[in-house]
Amino acid sequence: MDIVYTIWLRNVKRYIRSKSRIIGSLGMPIFLLLVLGFGLNSVVILPGIRHGYIGFIMPGIISMSVLFTSIFSGIQIIWDKQFGFLKETLVAPVSRTEIMLGQTVGGATAALIQGTIILMISLFLGLKISSVPGFTIAIIFMILIGLSFTAFGIAFASRMEDMHGFQLIMNFVVFPIFGLSGALFPIDSLPSWLRSLTMLDPLTYGVEGIRYGLLGTSQINPVLSFVILTAFTILMIILGACLFRKISI
Incomplete structure (x- = not known):
């Protein structure tokens, strides 16, 4: 497990040291929170949602931040492949699975750090967490979204050679995933x-799980959301x- 820890630590350090990446990733979520949340909060009425429309979309925006950060982490594979780091890693006497x-x-x-930053910003914008256990539930769902879509991005990146092509394909994939997740609208309607x-x-179940944890309400049974997202x-x-085991260098 040492190789897992070493590569994890390398990726986390690269992320933390890249201040521009962190700040740049905050732009779209904050824009949606301010423009859609405050702009439509007095117009859109959602029965059963105490916090209004802005409270409804906050879990969705948090999910979006985790989704985008995790799925584009796959580009690190292509980057390492082009600059030789992956070759040095693969020839080492360690398992490719590790x-x-x-x-x-x-x-x-x-992705979890990025999502937590958006969650903290949401608290300043008026989000009131239903309970401490609810906060834990939201974190668990954020972790599942991060793991699943990082693995999804790595699966795509393992079959690609061009970073620009990866970004274009991921943009084509990620926006329908986010758009259909019920992050910005109630799926019951x-x-x-x-x-x-x-x-x-699959992101639908992550969004509804986070929404249940933070607001105490969900359009899908949270147990079902957990089971489906865990399976995914x-x-x-x-x-x-x-x-990744079939990757060529």
Whole structure:
């Protein structure tokens, strides 16, 4: 497990030292919180949501921050491949699965930090957490989102050589995932065909799990959300490990 810890530590240090990356990743979530949250808070009325529309979208924006940070962590694989670090790692007498797990946990940790920063900002903007256990539940779901989508990004990156191509494809993938997750709108109000698509989106269960933890309300049973998101996380880790073992340098 030493290799997992070493690669995790490397990724976390790279993230913490990259102040521009941290600050840049805050731009879109804060913009959506301020513009959509405060802009539509007095217009959009959601029954059963004590905090209004801004309270409703805060868990979704936190999920978005974790999603974007985690899924784009996969680009580190391509970066290391192009600059030779990955070759040096792969020829070492260690398991490729351990290398992949270190990358996954490192990317998920960075995503959790990013999501926690947005959560702290949300508290200053008026979010009131329902309970301390609820806060723990939200963190657990943030961890699951981070692990699953970091592994998802690594799985894609393992089959690609170009960083620009990876970014373009991930942008094409990540926005539908976020858009269909119910982060910005209640899924119960959707047409049946669109609600079916939303229920196929794994991020939906992460958003609803965080929403339950922070606000005490959810449109999906939180136990079901946990089971489905955990199963998706395990599946993505297995897929990522399989594709990473076949990586060529």
